[in-house]
Amino acid sequence: MTANSLRAEEFATGPADRPGEDAKGTGKGAGRPRRGRRILKWSAATLAMLVIGTAGAGFVYYEHLNGNIKKARLNLGDTPVPEATPNAAGQTPLNILMIGSDSRNTASDLKLGGSKGDVGRPPLGDVQMLLHLSADRSNMSVISLPRDTMIPIPKCTDPDTGKVYPALSLSMANESLGRGGPGCTVATWTELTGVHIDHFMMVDFSGVVSMADAIGGVPVCVKQNVWSHTAEGHGSGLKLEKGTHPVKGKQALQWLRTRYGFEDGTDIGRTHAQHMYINSMVRQLRANARLGNPEEMRKLAEAATDALTVDEGLGTVKKLYDLSMELQKVPTDGITMTTLPTVQWTQDRNRLVPAPGDAEQLISMVRDDDALTGLADKKPTPAATSTDPAALPADIAVRVRNGTGTAMEAPAPQRASAVTKLLQNQGFSGATADTTPAAEPDTEVLYPGPDQEGDAQAVADALHIPLKRARQSDDVQGVTLVVGADWRTGDTFPKPKPKKVPESAAVLNGEKADACMDIQQGFTW
Structure with missing residues (x-):
């Protein structure tokens, strides 16, 4: 020592x-x-x-x-x-x-x-x-x-x-x-x-x-x-x-x-x-x-x-x-x-x-x-497409949670219901709004095991959410879309803004x- x-x-x-x-x-x-x-x-x-x-x-x-x-x-x-x-x-x-x-x-x-x-x-x-x-x-x-x-x-x-x-x-x-x-x-x-x-x-x-x-x-x-x-x-x-x-x-x-x-x-x-x-x-x-x-x-x-x-x-x-x-x-x-x-x-x-x-x-x-710093100014590696085949949209059960609250802002009202309708319009008829409270800075699609990775990526792809936002989690029982603080409004997932440290x-x-x-x-x- x-x-x-x-x-x-x-x-x-x-x-x-x-x-x-x-x-x-x-x-x-x-x-x-x-x-x-x-x-x-x-x-x-x-x-x-x-x-x-x-x-x-x-x-x-x-x-x-x-x-x-x-x-x-x-x-x-x-x-x-x-x-x-x-x-x-x-x-x-x-x-x-x-x-x-x-x-x-x-x-x-x-x-x-x-x-x-x-x-x-x-x-x-x-x-x-x-x-x-x-x-x-x-x-x-x-x-x-x-x-x-x-x-x-x-x-x-x-x-x-x-x-x-x-x-x-x-x-x-x-x-x-x-x-x-x-x-x-x-x-x-x-x-x-x-x-x-x-x-x-x-x-x-x-x-x-x-x-x-x-x-x-x-x-x-x-x-x-x-x-x-x-x-x-x-x-x-x-x-x-x-x-x-x-x-x-x-x-x-x-x-x-x-x-x-x-x-x-x-x-x-x-x-x-x-x-x-x-x-x-x-x-x-x-x-x-x-x-x-x-x-x-x-x-x-x-x-x-x-x-x-x-x-x-x-x-x-x-x-x-x-x-x-x-x-x-x-x-x-x-x-x-x-x-x-x-x-x-x-x-x-x-x-x-x-x-x-x-x-x-x-x-x-x-x-x-x-x-x-400028040491790692390199483009992120995109997530690989899952080898697990996705089921048909109508056969994928998706829970949608409103996680749009932050330490300084209350959750956007009825956000889970609004995004659930977007999924249903894309053919995910099994999508339901979940009232379980959540607070996430970033929108993510969570899934419990490898056999549902393809389903989670299908949900992400339907809403133009980056595939890297689909990840495995022990905290969910099935495919779960947590709508984060980065998507408080609108029908389209926002394109990521160029990353830059604010002058302030x-x-x-x-x-x-x-x-x-x-x-x-x-x-x-």
């Missing part, structure tokens, strides 16, 4: 905004009053070191380090999401939810921010990033969710106490963590995106100082002098001169938690700064020879594993090392950082909601394993070494 790879799990964090604060710090939203300092920000160390996955430390610390790692249930919700479909080579994508907790339940975390009154309160997941490793391991996409975003949170059950947290129709994204643990945040992302999440990794905010020092600092850039400080005492305290500087220790922590001073002073600008830091750290780590020092790696491994909470399927040093070996296959220019597109919430100008169209476009590209996603490629943060007016010196 390598100490390098074991250190992979550190997050950079800092003090946090509380629910109920507005983007300008005036505290007008519903929730807890503003606290003077901000929170934990993202695990640059986690992503960066996992990507690197170096080798060298001894096995002697293996059991000890295993004991440091804390484990929790992967998913506390009750909505199943099917596993990803393998590609032609039998490979499947890997999705990992990275969570930054603002917990102040250790002395080291409390020292970095917050007050003694914070000890014992439910933590907030103020940093949430979905890391998607492509099936062919050629690229990796990361989607950040600004913590001010209002989204539905599903019902979650605390596995330790049995307490049931009822579903919330709309709440700040960071509140899911306090509703039973990281498994509720996983459940929230699962329902929001329709993406099967394989693992989560969560840390509190005591790791970034030693990590940044260990690699000699992480270069970051500002376009003007910046001081994240207000007359009321808010801000991270970051003070940098114009240009590029290697930030270390507490200054790195300040960079990662800075909101006041970057761009428009909102959480969106903060996610952009975190992306710059992560990409820069990855480049530093891949070029930094000093990390071969065994003693430094031992200290890093101790701190990293002690700060880490993962799901039960990722709870050993060996499994973390294996994951790092997968992630290191991605070249630097195959890493793409994005922020979920959002717009101002109409009910509260200090809150955000996913942007109609753009948010789903970005999510669908990740869900479909489309590269967000603020793409940052891992190779972009000249990125530089814009500074908010009034925060220069």
Whole structure:
């Protein structure tokens, strides 16, 4: 086992905004009053070191380090999401939810921010990033969710106490963590995106100082002098001169938690700064020879594993090392950082909601394993026509479900009945509308076994649904057409639009070494 790879799990964090604060710090939203300092920000160390996955430390610390790692249930919700479909080579994508907790339940975390009154309160997941490793391991996409975003949170059950947290129709994204643990945040992302999440990794905010020092600092850039400080005492305290500087220790922590001073002073600008830091750290780590020092790696491994909470399927040093070996296959220019597109919430100008169209476009590209870089700009291989002969349309029983609902939209009314009539007009007289609730982002034709593959493809072909949308599923008893959110209206299945990452996603490629943060007016010196 390598100490390098074991250190992979550190997050950079800092003090946090509380629910109920507005983007300008005036505290007008519903929730807890503003606290003077901000929170934990993202695990640059986690992503960066996992990507690197170096080798060298001894096995002697293996059991000890295993004991440091804390484990929790992967998913506390009750909505199943099917596993990803393998590609032609039998490979499947890997999705990992990275969570930054603002917990102040250790002395080291409390020292970095917050007050003694914070000890014992439910933590907030103020940093949430979905890391998607492509099936062919050629690229990796990361989607950040600004913590001010209002989204539905599903019902979650605390596995330790049995307490049931009822579903919330709309709440700040960071509140899911306090509703039973990281498994509720996983459940929230699962329902929001329709993406099967394989693992989560969560840390509190005591790791970034030693990590940044260990690699000699992480270069970051500002376009003007910046001081994240207000007359009321808010801000991270970051003070940098114009240009590029290697930030270390507490200054790195300040960079990662800075909101006041970057761009428009909102959480969106903060996610952009975190992306710059992560990409820069990855480049530093891949070029930094000093990390071969065994003693430094031992200290890093101790701190990293002690700060880490993962799901039960990722709870050993060996499994973390294996994951790092997968992630290191991605070249630097195959890493793409994005922020979920959002717009101002109409009910509260200090809150955000996913942007109609753009948010789903970005999510669908990740869900479909489309590269967000130019590395894999290749036409998808069409599905092969089944060798199983289809029955006559009149002899194929088809159930049609309305799965057009999304996390932000109610199902289109009577959609199953409307599509059932379309099938009946095509000769599928046995088609019936099924009232069983469903929510699927993509329209699919499901079938239970190989002997019904031909029938399912016949249904897809009759409605001009791509044959790759016909797939086997253990969740159905017969051929079942689930009309997804991509076909809410109309008699003709919509032609797929050209895949393009929306500009509002603020793409940052891992190779972009000249990125530089814009500074908010009034925060220069």
